[in-house]
Amino acid sequence: MRIGILGTGIVGQTLAEALDTGGHEVVVGTRDPAATLAKTEPDMYGRPAFRVWQEAHPDVGLGAFSEAAAHGEFLINATNGAASLDALRAAGEENLAGKVLLDTANPLDFSKGMPPSLFVCNTDSLAERIQAEFPGARVVKSLNTMTASVMVDPRGLGDGDHTVFVSGNDAEARGSVKELLRELGWTDILDLGDVSTARGAEMVLPIWVSIMGALGSPRSNIKIVR
Amino acid sequence: MRIGILGTGIVGQTLAEALDTGGHEVVVGTRDPAATLAKTEPDMYGRPAFRVWQEAHPDVGLGAFSEAAAHGEFLINATNGAASLDALRAAGEENLAGKVLLDTANPLDFSKGMPPSLFVCNTDSLAERIQAEFPGARVVKSLNTMTASVMVDPRGLGDGDHTVFVSGNDAEARGSVKELLRELGWTDILDLGDVSTARGAEMVLPIWVSIMGALGSPRSNIKIVR
Numbered sequence: 070m071r072i073g074i075l076g077t078g079i080v081g082q083t084l085a086e087a088l089d090t091g092g093h094e095v096v097v098g099t100r101d102p103a104a105t106l107a108k109t110e111p112d113m114y115g116r117p118a119f120r121v122w123q124e125a126h127p128d129v130g131l132g133a134f135s136e137a138a139a140h141g142e143f144l145i146n147a148t149n150g151a152a153s154l155d156a157l158r159a160a161g162e163e164n165l166a167g168k169v170l171l172d173t174a175n176p177l178d179f180s181k182g183m184p185p186s187l188f189v190c191n192t193d194s195l196a197e198r199i200q201a202e203f204p205g206a207r208v209v210k211s212l213n214t215m216t217a218s219v220m221v222d223p224r225g226l227g228d229g230d231h232t233v234f235v236s237g238n239d240a241e242a243r244g245s246v247k248e249l250l251r252e253l254g255w256t257d258i259l260d261l262g263d264v265s266t267a268r269g270a271e272m273v274l275p276i277w278v279s280i281m282g283a284l285g286s287p288r289s290n291i292k293i294v295r
Numbered sequence: 296m297r298i299g300i301l302g303t304g305i306v307g308q309t310l311a312e313a314l315d316t317g318g319h320e321v322v323v324g325t326r327d328p329a330a331t332l333a334k335t336e337p338d339m340y341g342r343p344a345f346r347v348w349q350e351a352h353p354d355v356g357l358g359a360f361s362e363a364a365a366h367g368e369f370l371i372n373a374t375n376g377a378a379s380l381d382a383l384r385a386a387g388e389e390n391l392a393g394k395v396l397l398d399t400a401n402p403l404d405f406s407k408g409m410p411p412s413l414f415v416c417n418t419d420s421l422a423e424r425i426q427a428e429f430p431g432a433r434v435v436k437s438l439n440t441m442t443a444s445v446m447v448d449p450r451g452l453g454d455g456d457h458t459v460f461v462s463g464n465d466a467e468a469r470g471s472v473k474e475l476l477r478e479l480g481w482t483d484i485l486d487l488g489d490v491s492t493a494r495g496a497e498m499v500l501p502i503w504v505s506i507m508g509a510l511g512s513p514r515s516n517i518k519i520v521r
Contacts, residue, residue, distance in 0.1 A: 261502070
């Protein structure tokens with residue numbers, strides 16, 4: 070499948086690698102590809118520059134947001150939440166229309182220091198804002214409740230016995246996302262229903278941050294025991 | 296131990312029964328004991344009137360909020376979140392001072408219909424509001440992330456292999472709450488730290504409501520797989 074991933078950060082890189090390995094044709098989108106490739110220093114987390122990553126993953130394309138979105142039959146928003154709407158505007162409504170848009174972003178607000186709060190929550194969500202601004206896109210919220218390495222390798226944590234949530238208005242689009250999740254190794258996929266249920270999934274982030282602090286590791290995930 | 300429980304609803308009844316059975320001396324508090332006992336009809340969920348419940352649990356006392364709070368060495372807020380601060384004011388600051396106050400309430404706002412939103416979240420929490428208004432109480436948030444029957448019988452769900460969170464400023468108070476949780480059968484008790492981490496625990500409620508809808512049952516709980 071042709072997949073366009075918006076965002077060159079850790080989530081974009083991790084998903085691109087896994088989906089490329091899985092046989093998909095992946096193009097990663099960024100605001101300014103030349104600027105992204107010009108960076109040579111490690112980022113603030115000590116991760117190598119995108120250029121270094123790309124040299125190790127030569128089959129993954131890099132383009133502008135609009136090029137990645139035009140390439141993909143299936144799109145993934147892996148930008149940071151504060152930049153997501155701008156990135157999608159740059160991708161272009163015409164390149165989103167009719168396509169599944171898997172939204173993995175969280176509306177984290179770091180402007181008030183740590184721990185982050187959310188810049189939208191409770192009566193609205195980032196996923197709903199995206200769906201409202203791009204009614205032609207088939208927005209499905211998922212994978213936003215765990216760290217990138219767990220997203221693509223659920224079996225690597227607790228033998229894979231934990232849960233991923235899915236929220237979106239279009240049942241067929243939720244089905245496409247579930248299929249991709251199964252490809253990644255997910256077995257406990259909990260369909261919450263329409264996109265308004267993304268509020269709850271995004272509001273998991275504050276406790277996730279506290280749990281990361283308590284455990285000293287981002288490698289945990291929720292299992293819904295029932 | 297002498298335990299005062301504020302609230303005669305399903306959470307108060309369920310905790311009172313379990314702690315009474317566990318050998319504690321329990322008094323349940325309500326705004327107006329005579330009014331509570333005057334009710335004979337089942338409530339909106341079809342649960343029997345408190346009077347019927349009390350006849351089956353003759354060792355559990357009933358009193359005004361202030362009487363239950365004066366009785367308890369250890370206090371539990373089991374009122375609904377919207378009524379919690381008023382109930383605690385009625386209990387009286389002098390009856391809270393120096394005591395552990397286990398806060399199980401959630402700031403659910405049903406005024407805008409279903410599903411409920413939260414009337415405080417993100418940059419504040421009900422637990423923090425309680426702690427701020429009653430600085431002498433040793434507030435510990437816990438047990439607010441699952442249904443009452445699971446609170447007191449974790450082993451009855453998934454062999455007990457799921458998680459309860461604890462948040463509060465006073466480490467010794469958190470320790471007292473953990474001890475009570477172990478008495479109830481909890482084995483996976485995750486200490487998140489100070490009371491501000493109750494934000495995350497309370498913000499779990501929206502996804503909990505969605506999960507209840509998706510599963511058709513309130514009997515689920517989070518396990519933090521790590």
